[in-house]
Amino acid sequence: MTRMIDRTAGLGALSARALAAPVLAALALGLVGASQAQPQPAPPAAGATAFTTGGCDTPTTAFCDALMPPTPGWKGHVFKLSQTYPASAPPEPQFPWSKFDPTKQPGEYLKAALAYFYEGNVRSSVEQSFDPTLNKVRVWYNAPWQDVGLNGREFIHGLTRERVSLPGELAPQQKKKWNNYAVGFYNAPGGVVIGQVWKDHGKPNPAASAFPNGTVAAKLLFTTASAAEVPFLKGSPTWNAYVYANPNDPGPTPTSPRKALPVRLLQIDIAVKDDRVAATTGWVFGTFVYGGGPGGPAGSGWTNVAPVGVMWGNDPGFSGSGTLTQTWLNPAVHIPHVGFQGRLNGPVDNPASSCISCHGTAEIPAGVMVPPGGQDPSRWFQNIKSGQPFDAGRQSTDYSLQIEVGISNFNKHQPVVNATSPQDRTIQLRKVLEGSDPRSPRDGAPTH
Numbered sequence: 378m379t380r381m382i383d384r385t386a387g388l389g390a391l392s393a394r395a396l397a398a399p400v401l402a403a404l405a406l407g408l409v410g411a412s413q414a415q416p417q418p419a420p421p422a423a424g425a426t427a428f429t430t431g432g433c434d435t436p437t438t439a440f441c442d443a444l445m446p447p448t449p450g451w452k453g454h455v456f457k458l459s460q461t462y463p464a465s466a467p468p469e470p471q472f473p474w475s476k477f478d479p480t481k482q483p484g485e486y487l488k489a490a491l492a493y494f495y496e497g498n499v500r501s502s503v504e505q506s507f508d509p510t511l512n513k514v515r516v517w518y519n520a521p522w523q524d525v526g527l528n529g530r531e532f533i534h535g536l537t538r539e540r541v542s543l544p545g546e547l548a549p550q551q552k553k554k555w556n557n558y559a560v561g562f563y564n565a566p567g568g569v570v571i572g573q574v575w576k577d578h579g580k581p582n583p584a585a586s587a588f589p590n591g592t593v594a595a596k597l598l599f600t601t602a603s604a605a606e607v608p609f610l611k612g613s614p615t616w617n618a619y620v621y622a623n624p625n626d627p628g629p630t631p632t633s634p635r636k637a638l639p640v641r642l643l644q645i646d647i648a649v650k651d652d653r654v655a656a657t658t659g660w661v662f663g664t665f666v667y668g669g670g671p672g673g674p675a676g677s678g679w680t681n682v683a684p685v686g687v688m689w690g691n692d693p694g695f696s697g698s699g700t701l702t703q704t705w706l707n708p709a710v711h712i713p714h715v716g717f718q719g720r721l722n723g724p725v726d727n728p729a730s731s732c733i734s735c736h737g738t739a740e741i742p743a744g745v746m747v748p749p750g751g752q753d754p755s756r757w758f759q760n761i762k763s764g765q766p767f768d769a770g771r772q773s774t775d776y777s778l779q780i781e782v783g784i785s786n787f788n789k790h791q792p793v794v795n796a797t798s799p800q801d802r803t804i805q806l807r808k809v810l811e812g813s814d815p816r817s818p819r820d821g822a823p824t825h
């Protein structure tokens with residue numbers, strides 16, 4: 378069953394530009410003491426350097442860990458961006474998913490990729506799981522420049538704000554809108570490429586984004602939704618995250634307060650670069666839902682997840698009736714929606730799109746991710762080969778939207794990076810934030 382839901386419902390009236398008296402979030406939180414009377418920024422709190430003080434994300438510094446430093450007195454987990462990108466990846470004897478043909482054994486393929494992502498990342502402490510500094514099996518890397526704007530990385534687990542789940546999208550009982558948050562990781566082959574794209578911290582090179590066979594990108598998506606409204610979340614691994622204090626607010630502003638709230642694992646996204654599907658796109662995308670979705674079996678912990686499906690192409694020209702041949706959906710899972718015409722999408726995702734449709738637009742300058750309402754969507758459901766841009770004349774970022782979003786954020790923040798004084802930096806930051814969209818890029822907000 379596919380239900381079409383207006384992706385901008387409830388958000389359309391909200392424009393960041395129209396917000397009353399927007400103030401830089403960090404200023405409102407008292408993290409930066411810049412004012413007429415006190416022109417020098419306060420030193421960053423211990424643990425992390427904040428972007429607001431110019432201590433990171435500049436051509437000569439490391440990338441920032443998060444949008445804000447830990448709150449004073451914080452004793453819990455603190456996210457460190459895994460940014461020691463390697464020059465080459467350690468040899469892997471055999472990628473575990475390579476035993477399975479993604480087009481014929483999609484479920485087994487996806488489970489093998491998940492087991493690889495879990496190895497060394499799942500720990501007895503839920504809060505310390507998926508911390509690359511603690512993984513003894515293999516190092517995972519995070520993409521830089523996801524730390525800015527209204528949806529930028531929070532300091533506890535590096536989560537960025539994602540698409541809002543509308544009533545009924547997650548479960549029939551769901552009445553409210555709920556905010557979602559996520560963090561993504563690349564394995565070493567992917568980390569090499571991220572490192573090459575961002576080799577010069579002052580001049581990213583999107584042309585270096587050609588991921589080798591065996592690259593894995595994986596993303597954990599957490600929801601603020603309650604188990605009362607979304608019953609299958611019962612037993613889900615729960616993280617604390619420094620998120621918007623009102624979990625039902627679909628349009629946070631620069632002054633919206635944040636606080637540490639529990640967020641529950643809802644979805645796990647995986648993308649694998651696999652030369653065996655080079656004739657369609659070169660990528661296999663798959664997703665899991667916690668607890669198997671509505672009506673799924675009871676259970677708990679990281680392993681209580683079920684594949685929703687796998688896709689390796691967009692089924693160009695599909696009319697909407699008949700059978701998709703490049704998406705496999707798990708018949709045991711029943712989410713209220715998947716993607717356009719039954720193509721794969723995750724519970725958090727936009728029903729008008731699909732994994733490969735949205736990721737196929739990854740390019741610099743950024744393209745339009747989701748088919749605009751009222752337009753023929755067929756262009757968004759082609760098979761775009763790895764390396765080919767969505768729009769003629771642009772530079773493909775090989776299905777990586779974190780590279781696209783990161784470089785777009787970098788470009789947007791050049792007036793901040795080049796500010797001539799701490800006061801000027803604050804003014805420039807405020808300008809960028811006032812012009813930013815409260816929708817996440819995954820919700821169709823422009824990234825340029």
Ligand code: HEC
Nearest residue numbers: 561594646647663664722723730731732735777778779818
């Ligand atoms: C409407 C657009 C959209 C759809 C649909 C979508 N994504 Fe993404 N995805 C994004 C954006 C934007 C990012 C980068 C920013 C971020 O991480 O939030 C991203 C990031 C990712 C990443 C991290 C690596 C990268 O490529 O940037 C993975 C892995 C991923 N998505 C997998 C999936 C899977 C699997 C699906 C389908 C189940 C999916 N995505 C559907 C927009 C989308």
